[in-house]
Amino acid sequence: MLTLFAGVLYLPSAAATDAIVKHRATLRKDPSTHHAPILTLTPPEDVELVEPAQTAGYYHVRSSEGDEGWVRARSLEIVPAQSGSTVPPSHPGSGGQPASPPAATTGMASSISPSWDKPDPNQTTFHGPDGDCAPTGDGGDTFTNARKNRTDEPAQYHDVTWKAVQGLAYPVAGRSLANWTAQQLAEIQPYEGVAVSVVGYLAAIKVEAGGSGESTNCHFSNAVEVDWHMPLVEHSGDPEATAIVVETTPRVRQMHTKWTPGALAPWVNSADPVRISGWTLLDPEHRAHLGKYRSTLWEIHPIVKIEVFHDGQWVNADDLP
Known part of the structure; x- marks a missing residue:
């Protein structure tokens, strides 16, 4: 670990x-x-x-x-402030269903095992239009940034249900892991950095360009140098407040040139699902978004593989037109 x-x-x-x-x-x-x-x-x-x-x-x-x-x-x-530990609430679906449901839970794990492999993230320097960005960005929560900026791909993913990620508990603590107690860190360490695949439905694609930027990306704000925040809901039509946030990063997208908001647009607010594969991560910065833009601080971040359900089969996003 x-x-x-x-x-x-x-x-x-x-x-x-x-x-x-x-x-x-x-x-x-x-x-x-x-x-x-x-x-x-x-x-x-x-x-x-x-x-x-x-x-x-x-x-x-x-x-x-x-x-x-x-x-x-x-x-x-x-x-309002919270205290203690949090287990995200479950939300009933809105009833939207794909024409040919591929999201059967047969063969999917309903929980994430603490014993699953959690390899150390690799370290890379990002070379973008606005300059170079180190493996931990330019400050902020360097522990979390190191995980966000990994680009390694696992040999295999654990297929888990959407609820397996959404239902993970976490403590109500500071906005940087550097300020967490050893007990608080021990709550998330068994589940952070696991390679998983999750099926869900995209509610939006938010390219975090403009503004002041994020420390993980050295406060760059060019569209090709920022993360995409993508709320992934359990059922087609579920509100964004119930979502897990999954994120692509500029470091990974450099290896996947077909990943564009335009190419993925047909699967936003669609009855057809997507399959997101990547690394589990607890992002402590966004407590204020709970219940409005997300239902948990657990994310899949970074995403390293995107598949979309098209014409009755899964298609790798790298193979989209």
């Missing part, structure tokens, strides 16, 4: 209050417009409240990348 956490001082993290950016907003040095903005925040980025009360119509916040400053209160939607 990857020993990323050795030698790090873990500090307990009390349940914090989060907020979602509702409108394009600026992060400022103080609660005023007297100084130039630090950076721009775009919906639906999430932030953590440093102080629960407003000052002069601003909230004191910390971004998911660790930048601290002030944002106008009217630009934020406050999300």
Whole structure:
């Protein structure tokens, strides 16, 4: 198992209050417009409240990348704090079904075994239009970034049900694994970094271009240098709030030039499913998105293989026109 956490001082993290950016907003040095903005925040980025009360119509916040400053209160939607551990709720399907259901659970594992292999992620430097990006990005949660930026493909995947990923538990803890306690880390370590294949339905493809970027991608914001956030729901027509988020990364997409939003568009909000294969990962940054854009902090990230159901059979996305 990857020993990323050795030698790090873990500090307990009390349940914090989060907020979602509702409108394009600026992060400022103080609660005023007297100084130039630090950076721009775009919906639906999430932030953590440093102080629960407003000052002069601003909230004191910390971004998911660790930048601290002030944002106008009217630009934020406050999300109540949680505590303890979380098991995501199950959601009934909306009844949408593919014409020829390929998603039978026969032969699929209904849970992820702690004994399954979890190989160390490889390390690569990304070479993009805006420069080079190291294996852990340019800061932030370097432990999680190292896993997000892997490009290795497993010899085989474990076929698991959608609920096997969605139902994994996790602690309510800080937005960076560097601030988690040893006990909190022990909750996710048996299940993180497992190679799985999951069948579901795409609710959207969100190319995270523009804005201030993410530390995992060195804050690059060019469309070919960012992750795609793709909500994967259990049944066709299920709301995005019930989704597992699965993500492609620029490092992996360099090896899959047929992966484009246009090529995959016919399978977004479609009765035909997709099969997503990649590595399990717990992303602690997006607590504020729970119940709105996702149902769990567990993801498949990065995706290393995409298959789509077309004309009664599975087709590798690399073979699409």
